[in-house]
Amino acid sequence: MRRRRKGSVVTEILTWVVVVIAVLWVLFPFYWTVITSFKKPADVFRLSSIPWLQFTPTLGNWQTEFTQRGPEILRGITNSIIIAVFASLLAVALGTLAGYGLARYRYVKWRNQSMAFWFLSQRFLPPAATVIPFFLLMKSLGLLDTRVALILVNTTFAMPFAVLIMKDMFRELPVELEEAALVDGCSRFEAFLRIALPLAAPALVATVIICFSFAWNEFLFALVLTYKHATPMTIIIAGTEHTQGVQFWYVSTRLLLAILPPTLLALTVQRYIVRGLTMGAVKG
């Protein structure tokens, strides 16, 4: 729901100024990444901000990446997509359910706040201390170097976010709609599904995006739990550092390749999720 201000032109202009600054601030590093991916290695550290003016762009880096590392990069991206999609969906599913429960119901044994805090506390422990136990766990389950292992791990770490955010969102929603539905004969779950969920659609999208980004960028567990078949893109990117130093030009190409799928997802899927959910809200 947007605010409508009886706008002054000044406010509009100010708004756009802020937007432009924010967008520039966000996009500049990406711009830099793009031009670096077209630079010869010797140009990377020279004064080379403007293509054609200060340096000659070259396709060499992209060519090498696609020809020499193409299959590996493709596998990295595929793995990343699969892991992130499933992990975020699972985390959001579990988390939304839990968030709804915490928002709407009172529990006998513990205060809801404490439970929320307990969910949050799962994220407190630094990963380095839990990596070895996870490794041993996955090894005993025979899940080393599988995508399933990473999906499980990422769901575990993303879920607290989903729980907390959705809990707050649900609490903001007025209860009477659901109460009306219950009176009409819906089960609690149906009330949740048909009424609360669509109303919380914007928040749901936000949560999916956040969880997806966490899974997408996860590095440490991917490093320890995978060898060759399930390596996501983050490992491939880390592979640009080697004994001759960091190869910044390849960092750029891989960064761009790595950021493409989530951006595409964010651009397209957003609208569909919201539309799909709000359609159900018309009834009830």
Place this chain on the structure above:
Amino acid sequence: MSKAKEGEGTRASLPLLLCSGKGEWKMRRRLREKGNAFVIPAIFWVLTFTIFPLVYSFRVSLSKVLYGKLVGFAGASNYLRMFGDYRFWGTLRFTLVLVLISVCATTAIGLGLAIVFNRKMKGLRAFRSILTMPLFTAPVALGYLGVMMFYEENGPINVLLKYLGMGKVPWLSHPLWATLAICLVDIWQWTPFAFIILLAGLQSISDEIYEAAVIDTSSGWAVFRYITLPLLSPVLGTVIMLRMVDAFKAFDIPFSLTSGGPGTATRTLTFYIYTQGLRNFDLGYASAMAYFLLAITMVIGLLFFRRYRELYE
């Protein structure tokens, strides 16, 4: 306007002007029923996948470890070693600095952006998607990108500063400036996080509230302070908490941007835990530090949690 505590009626903390006309606000109370089903899947998951690692790590923190094998009981010696380790305190100090700066900046900027973007203006939607892009940048790659951009001789940032008349800033070779560089990169990456969630929160506030408010007062600041902020406060609190918890575990950016240097000036505690635990396999010490970090974050988190709830509810 605040939300009800569990099981209690609403507490009207706003000027009467709002509550008078609309009876709906009273309805924001909890269904007074007990219901476990919704939380069970999540609880089950957490128990399965986090209890074992937590318990195991605690046991390890009390042991002597060599090459990943527990070779003896160390009692509290790992913890004692930690308190005498000047590097531990140094990293703790830097971590706290980073947390403070990062949390404040990302929340403030995120909130500001969310407010700006919450208008019904054409074209804002497209830019919104762009603003989420930093979240998808793998932190490792971001650090390396930072190395290029903060490159002191000819990197874009120093070139820009040169045009603005300032000198060459030793971004990566000086302890203080390196700290700032890390904070900047961290803020760049995490502001969208606050932005997205706060924006969703703002969008959930229904229009009718604002319309009612505008009738009574047209001061933007008053509307913000008495309506938006309180309604948003739970989400705001959550964002701060989440951001704080994650900032304590900041690792990727110091790792790839400065490797904790120069010296150990920009080494975070998690970085130290990582090198001790997974590079040197001194798992006993690493687990001890990890539990200490856990304790600190818990304490700070709890304090913040309680105080925040008191203030706003």
Place this chain on the structure above:
Amino acid sequence: MEWRRLSVVLLSVVFVLGFVFGALAQEGASELEIQTANAAFEAADKGNPDPAWKGQKLTIAVYSAGPRGAISGPLYFWRPYFEKLTGATYDIVEIPFGELREKIFTDLMTGTGTYDIIVGPSWFYGDYIMNDWIVPAQEFFNDPRMPKWEPESIALPVRELYMWGDKLVGFNNDHDGQVIYYRRDILSDPKWQEEFKKEKGKDMPTPPWTWEEVYEICDFFNGKDWNGDGEPDYGISMHLKVGGQGFFHFMALSAPYVVSPAPGDDPAKVTRYHNVYWFDPETMEPLVNTPGFVEALNMLIKLSKTGPSAMFGWSLGEAWDAFLRGKAVMCWSWGDVGSLAQLPDRSVIQGKLGVAPIPGSDKYYDLETQQWVNKKNFVANTVGASWHGVISKYCKNKELAAYFLSWQATPQINHWNVVWGWTGVDPGTSYDFLQPSGKATIEEYVATGYDAEDARQFVTAYEEMWTKYPLRQTYLRIPGTPEMWEVYDIHLSEAVTGQVSPEEALNRIAEEWKAIVERYGKDTLKKIYQEAIGYKPE
């Protein structure tokens, strides 16, 4: 929003096309590479592959650099030949460089045993030996099935890295050490020589033989515009960033100040006070804060002022770039600089490269007499990794693994790897050194793209350092070496950036090393250390 949908479609199409194009247009080896590789393949000893090996598969761990990258590249390149030879093949698992230790050690510690062969650095040996994680190469050396290779052809300081005591443990591959690179065109330019004489009052030493001379030259050139681009340029370029392998700079620099010749007919003999660098072999006391080190660190700090201050945050790429792009007049580093200097997209100095063995010092500290000795001292170093293959004890087919590694170690194949710079394998055997002392010709290097004089300087510098220098620095191969080096790295960085005094930094290193030794067990470490450096208690 039609433009949005359009841009999405467009991006996806570009994305997919890229991969299709990549898959179809396989960029691979050049004609000459394949030709010379075939010749090397024919000439190399092939041993007698066991027919039982057909269809078997090995898993090789190597750090991540891709099919045409350093050290991992040759594994990809030679795979088809290997398959033809034996009917067996191998999987290459690439590990991000910074995470090698985590990955490999976790695998070995937990007994998971995914890797059959580990192409790793020499600094893992301490841990390998202590935990008995590898099968020594010696076991297979006389097996008639194995191709014959020549450990004796490897220059002595490097050969010692492949051995433990008098047993071979690893298979010949890379040979690492640092030499000093300089701009021979600038240093031999009469104009600059004259100015140097005016400013410093003596002739410009070309090449510099001691660190004091290096300092004078770099101090002279720093801040002057000697490359004609209108901007002031630098003297030295170093990679001093934490985690940027900067501590190897100091390791190479400090050697001549610390490593003292033994009295008697064998100056290179390792005694308690002579030819030691890391620890006292009797007491395991760190030597890192003895006067020799302090003096060396002061020299390092002095030298770092003759280059850009940004160096304190530079890792390899940036530091080499400053030299390769013609902004710095000198740098000391590994053989990679020599081969990178020949690539037009990395360097502008092809044909201008001067290379000299690592400088020595004007004096050294004798630990026995606890006195400074004012004599010139030259010590060869093997700093770096000298990446090579070892066989994991969990390997399921050890003979096949030994066969592969022996075959790669044969002079013909190894030399081929050396002359083609992209493989990352640096010269170090008599097959790589130039005639008459070695067996290689300059034409072999020129054929792969080296400038003739550059190549001659490059190869000769390494040869001189490793065969003519009277002393050599011992390499630390005890459990916990990487941990100790990390500590070393951090405190050195603190010292050069002025956060602590040199003495304090070195004392901190010594303290932490003592703690690490205690943790692993002083007696165990002492025994392994003595074996590693070849010290026999009197």
